[in-house]
Amino acid sequence: MIAYGYTFMEVKNVSKPAIFLDRDGVLIEDFGYVHRIEDVKLFPDVAEGLKALRAEGFRLLVVTNQSGVARGYFEIDAVHRCHDEIDRQLQAHDVTIDSYFICPHHPKGNTAPWNVTCSCRKPKPGLLEQANKEFGTVMDKSFIIGDKASDIECGRAAGIRGIQIDRGQYPKDEKAFGLVTSFAEAVEIILTAT
Ligand SMILES: O=P(O)(O)OC[C@@H](O)[C@H]1O[C@@H](OP(=O)(O)O)[C@@H](O)[C@@H](O)[C@@H]1O
Numbered sequence: 532m533i534a535y536g537y538t539f540m541e542v543k544n545v546s547k548p549a550i551f552l553d554r555d556g557v558l559i560e561d562f563g564y565v566h567r568i569e570d571v572k573l574f575p576d577v578a579e580g581l582k583a584l585r586a587e588g589f590r591l592l593v594v595t596n597q598s599g600v601a602r603g604y605f606e607i608d609a610v611h612r613c614h615d616e617i618d619r620q621l622q623a624h625d626v627t628i629d630s631y632f633i634c635p636h637h638p639k640g641n642t643a644p645w646n647v648t649c650s651c652r653k654p655k656p657g658l659l660e661q662a663n664k665e666f667g668t669v670m671d672k673s674f675i676i677g678d679k680a681s682d683i684e685c686g687r688a689a690g691i692r693g694i695q696i697d698r699g700q701y702p703k704d705e706k707a708f709g710l711v712t713s714f715a716e717a718v719e720i721i722l723t724a725t
Pocket residue numbers: 553554555556561562563564565594595596597598599
């Protein structure tokens with residue numbers, strides 16, 4: 532960490548393990564294409580869990596599919612506003628996200644330039660590759676936490692362990708490294724893994 536006055540800046544090019552965090556259904560409730568800040572609801576155990584992961588030396592990187600942009604449900608700016616809201620809510624618990632990696636694309640969308648087949652829509656590993664390029668990640672010690680099997684598949688494609696939080700909304704990936712029902716349990720698995 533470099534101290535400039537009283538703010539600390541994360542030094543990006545220092546390789547560290549990362550926790551790749553799905554957004555909807557993991558950090559915030561997945562009401563379906565969440566895009567209004569009033570609908571951004573952190574799960575109650577997320578802030579403390581992120582703090583424990585940060586204390587363990589992990590970078591915290593969000594990787595999220597936001598096909599609502601390609602589908603014309605909302606603008607990309609609405610996604611950024613939601614991320615500012617997540618940051619605001621986490622700040623109250625003195626914890627931060629290092630960066631957000633967003634896939635706004637969907638081939639069946641109706642809104643250019645987003646309605647394309649891309650390399651970053653999970654389960655493809657493009658968002659993790661973007662994150663690695665920017666931060667340099669020790670992949671064999673990293674994890675992805677998701678609520679969909681496609682999040683776990685994304686981790687598999689990038690060679691990292693996946694922990695699925697079953698919120699009762701999506702099918703399970705029985706081969707996930709961990710299958711839990713809360714963020715706190717996912718953190719517990721990570722902190723006790725070798
Ligand atoms: O869980 P992450 O990746 O953070 O974000 C998922 C959301 O973008 C949305 O992903 C959509 O899937 P499709 O993109 O329409 O297949 C639907 O499942 C929505 O209910 C969900 O809110």
